[in-house]
């Protein structure tokens with residue numbers, strides 16, 4: 001029966017054997033067949049001593065002949081893309097999760113192979129508690145993140161197998177079956193009755209075994225603090241969590257892609273220029289389509305760029321640039337000067353909340369809830385809300401915008 005081994009003999013783990021198993025483990029399933037993982041093999045005692053504190057000095061780190069750190073790795077794949085004229089887009093949370101999944105599947109497949117060979121191992125979950133120390137020690141580059149550690153060696157102990165919950169406690173037939181009080185009692189009774197677990201309660205001065213977990217072993221405070229540390233490290237390694245606004249507060253590129261959205265309010269025809277950053281609305285400029293004072297655009301134009309120019313006095317000017325049918329670039333300078341100052345100022349406020357990452361749904365609710373003095377401006381806010389709605393997920397363009 002498989003079990004975790006934490007004590008190892010002095011017998012060497014041959015490099016050829018380890019390499020064979022490391023290679024065989026690569027048969028595990030992997031996303032897009034990309035193998036989004038790397039393994040760092042540590043045999044050097046000085047390196048083990050540097051790794052140990054990251055694992056709360058668990059003795060296996062310095063005592064095992066081999067320490068394997070498995071790393072979620074989008075570095076290699078991204079380098080390959082760049083070298084082959086492809087633009088990788090993997091500095092985000094989903095890509096981290098994919099790489100972490102790959103790395104953990106690899107870890108488990110390797111574990112099974114190592115154990116089949118008679119080797120003993122211990123999985124160290126502490127890898128994700130202090131990832132920065134591991135990154136520094138192993139010189140892990142951006143777009144990599146350590147997710148698992150195995151200490152490996154020939155067993156020098158034969159511990160009794162640990163208990164497990166009964167099958168029906170974790171297998172659900174067709175639908176998830178709720179855990180009634182009676183079922184919980186039944187499933188956990190045997191675990192709670194074990195002498196070692198009663199001893200656990202006594203040592204920790206706790207009434208129940210569950211309290212040993214919540215109050216001593218895995219507390220909310222520790223989990224939250226370690227979560228913050230993990231997220232900080234994830235960001236430093238180049239994996240963005242993509243919270244709305246996370247990137248939006250970065251410096252605006254000089255030119256932003258922009259959609260031209262036309263809408264009608266009462267008799268007036270309006271145009272909105274919606275500046276997009278990574279496909280999300282970042283700023284909005286609106287005004288009347290008007291031959292004399294406002295903006296005149298060829299009907300076919302639905303896209304262009306908003307270019308921000310800095311004036312000598314440090315103020316900014318926003319120009320709209322589009323390509324006409326013949327492929328010539330045409331620039332409409334100074335969008336602000338073309339529009340009514342009142343609308344311009346409201347649009348500025350709306351751009352502010354967009355830039356600082358308020359979720360789009362909330363921005364639209366906010367705009368729709370504004371009740372302003374004149375009928376005109378109220379119908380304008382309706383139009384702007386409609387113009388922005390098309391950027392909500394699963395939203396088709398509003399038939400009233402054209």
Ligand SMILES: Cc1cc2nc3c(=O)[nH]c(=O)nc-3n(C[C@H](O)[C@H](O)[C@H](O)COP(=O)(O)O)c2cc1C
Pocket residue numbers: 002003004005006058122123124125126161162
């Ligand atoms: C996510 C995870 C984290 C773990 N972290 C540690 C660890 O830091 N130290 C340790 O001694 N064992 C660790 N283990 C091993 C478990 O303690 C062990 O698998 C469990 O107690 C059951 O014992 P068994 O593997 O002998 O059946 C970890 C296992 C997993 C899956």
